[in-house]
Amino acid sequence: MATLFDKLWQAHRIAAAGRGQDLIHIDRILLHDLSGARALGEVAEKGYRVPHPELAFATPDHAVATAPGRTAETFARGAAGVAMLRDGANRHGIRLFDLGQDGQGIVHVMGPELGIVLPGLTVVCGDSHTCTNGGLGALAFGVGSSELTHALATQTLRLAKPKSMRVRFDGAFPPGTTAKDAVLHAIGALGTGAGAGYAIEWAGSAVRALPVEQRLTLCNLSIEMGARMGFIAPDETVFDWIAGRDFAPKGAAWDAALAAWRALRSDDDARFDADHAIDAGGIAPQVTWGTSPEHVIAVDAPIPAPDAAPDEARRKAWADALAYQGLAPGRPLAGTAVDWVFIGSCTNARLSDLREAAAIVRGRRVAEGVSAWVVPGSVRVKQAAEAEGLDRVFREAGFDWREPGCSLCVAANGEAVPPGARCVSTSNRNFVGRQGKDARTHLASPAMAAAAAVTGRITDIRRPF
Amino acid sequence: MEPFTAVTGPAAPLLRANIDTDVIIRVERLVGTTRESMGAHAFEIWRLRPDGSEDPEFVLNRKEFRGAPILLAGANFGCGSSREGAVWALAGMGVRAVIAPSFSDIFRNNAFQNGLLPVVLDETTVRAIAAQVEAAPGNARVTVDLERQVVIAPDGSAHPFAIDPARREALLAGLDDIGLTLRAADAIAAWQRADRAARPWAWPAAPQQRT
Numbered sequence A: 001m002a003t004l005f006d007k008l009w010q011a012h013r014i015a016a017a018g019r020g021q022d023l024i025h026i027d028r029i030l031l032h033d034l035s036g037a038r039a040l041g042e043v044a045e046k047g048y049r050v051p052h053p054e055l056a057f058a059t060p061d062h063a064v065a066t067a068p069g070r071t072a073e074t075f076a077r078g079a080a081g082v083a084m085l086r087d088g089a090n091r092h093g094i095r096l097f098d099l100g101q102d103g104q105g106i107v108h109v110m111g112p113e114l115g116i117v118l119p120g121l122t123v124v125c126g127d128s129h130t131c132t133n134g135g136l137g138a139l140a141f142g143v144g145s146s147e148l149t150h151a152l153a154t155q156t157l158r159l160a161k162p163k164s165m166r167v168r169f170d171g172a173f174p175p176g177t178t179a180k181d182a183v184l185h186a187i188g189a190l191g192t193g194a195g196a197g198y199a200i201e202w203a204g205s206a207v208r209a210l211p212v213e214q215r216l217t218l219c220n221l222s223i224e225m226g227a228r229m230g231f232i233a234p235d236e237t238v239f240d241w242i243a244g245r246d247f248a249p250k251g252a253a254w255d256a257a258l259a260a261w262r263a264l265r266s267d268d269d270a271r272f273d274a275d276h277a278i279d280a281g282g283i284a285p286q287v288t289w290g291t292s293p294e295h296v297i298a299v300d301a302p303i304p305a306p307d308a309a310p311d312e313a314r315r316k317a318w319a320d321a322l323a324y325q326g327l328a329p330g331r332p333l334a335g336t337a338v339d340w341v342f343i344g345s346c347t348n349a350r351l352s353d354l355r356e357a358a359a360i361v362r363g364r365r366v367a368e369g370v371s372a373w374v375v376p377g378s379v380r381v382k383q384a385a386e387a388e389g390l391d392r393v394f395r396e397a398g399f400d401w402r403e404p405g406c407s408l409c410v411a412a413n414g415e416a417v418p419p420g421a422r423c424v425s426t427s428n429r430n431f432v433g434r435q436g437k438d439a440r441t442h443l444a445s446p447a448m449a450a451a452a453a454v455t456g457r458i459t460d461i462r463r464p465f
Numbered sequence B: 001m002e003p004f005t006a007v008t009g010p011a012a013p014l015l016r017a018n019i020d021t022d023v024i025i026r027v028e029r030l031v032g033t034t035r036e037s038m039g040a041h042a043f044e045i046w047r048l049r050p051d052g053s054e055d056p057e058f059v060l061n062r063k064e065f066r067g068a069p070i071l072l073a074g075a076n077f078g079c080g081s082s083r084e085g086a087v088w089a090l091a092g093m094g095v096r097a098v099i100a101p102s103f104s105d106i107f108r109n110n111a112f113q114n115g116l117l118p119v120v121l122d123e124t125t126v127r128a129i130a131a132q133v134e135a136a137p138g139n140a141r142v143t144v145d146l147e148r149q150v151v152i153a154p155d156g157s158a159h160p161f162a163i164d165p166a167r168r169e170a171l172l173a174g175l176d177d178i179g180l181t182l183r184a185a186d187a188i189a190a191w192q193r194a195d196r197a198a199r200p201w202a203w204p205a206a207p208q209q210r211t
């Protein structure tokens, strides 16, 4: 009768906490140079200590430059945050994966990669895309600054239990359709508010068939559908992927883990508060046309007209979005000229993402007038890609090959898409100004971004180009 | 956190509605300012004239209300952004309780986290207390008694107020949410002991101590 979510919640519930909340144990705390640095300072200022430094892990990623040879000072305004993170980690005895060190990377990339995040764990970070880790079957979610301080000082949180939602992708994804396309499609169909107040279990045969890194991509956008938590029941694919990673359990602990993890699934007769089914076979490569992740269509579908919007609020939002993006309704996005391409972020900067992009780029050149960046998600991703020669594929084609960090996903690090420029981006947010003032963002998969880079326009990878 | 039992003193009347967190503390003051020193910048938009000198007309600059531990305010106090700095600024200038017809939810929550008591009384009562204060500035005293859950006006009249029992208890004991949770430290530790046995795989080894 129980959902996976019920089981994860119950397994971490220490006691009732009043005000309709439960006291929930937090198994891992991830810290970055903005929210993490502040929370560590706050714990000290309030006179508390961190009782379990072995359960917290820190790395700088947000406000750091990604130019080759960068240091914390390269982006001067970010240096204070990095310094605070170093001080705090040092003071409390927390492991830090610093710039230039093995393990550093975007926090949601390095956590799974080092085996810090495991199935069945509760994981928090002061960052809304913490839900990425749900791809491993963890209950992972972003928290605000006072919650993060609370978690550091008590190893718990006071939480009201969200409702449960299941979204199933039945069938199989067609060639050219990735987890990124699937989740963008779901957000387009259900809306960015659909998941608010819910924990989402992503399920169905098409999801079961996804490799781990694609599962992380899928869960990454749970928050763009409004859900703080999104996860996939872990299976042998996940367990094989985790085995042997730095912080993964070993020996007898591994055997105990496997036994526990195999029970992490919703019962067949489990009831969800909301349940959606989507035909995986009908999903084409997706590209956003507007300024919200729900402003998304298949690459060959016509850009919608505001007059076709279901209500007045959306009619206005669609018209504003089209004006900001400099687009007219009626035509498909395919063929639209682009100025920038960004392959990176916690959504799509893992090794398999770079391989998919490189497969398109190999033997081609970045189109005249296009600036194209590849920002690997972590030091490990970068090294593995270089060992396969992917960096050469990108560099020879005219891409910038950079150091790990958030970079153009957030433009809070001195790196930005210029005003008015149109960028195809593998990241997760196309909000107004997200990639830089007046920058125009089109979210897409790594292969679609790579194709845009080499053709200079938004391109349907299912057709010859 | 400083426990809150009862506070008696001057009450500064600032009866505008919708006093937002931007007015309470300017966003530039949130960076590079410690919590403690934020009090000096509270309400600076109203407290200072364009040339930087104090505006003697502004209520919090009047000598009878300087350092007043109680603020009488209009409805929807603390609306706007979620910044906790608004509470720090008030606490930094010595305010222990704000009496108003209503508060923004986030401000209220932040206030409880920092030992500042938000008291909800109906608008007529707040105005009546303010009138008594203005009738005898410098002499009028107001008491906010959390133990008995009443506000005593300068004329001696008592006005009961409601408060969530858990919030009240936490304030009386001087506990924020962290402090409150840490009262369950034994339960947490017991849970963790059992968990280490049940899920040894969930507990990584402690990092090696730096030498």
Ligand code: SF4
Pocket (backbone or CB within 6 Å): A061, A062, A106, A107, A108, A127, A129, A345, A346, A347, A405, A406, A409, A410, A427, A428
């Ligand atoms: S890559 Fe972007 S979305 Fe991901 S953590 Fe960094 S800023 Fe946030």
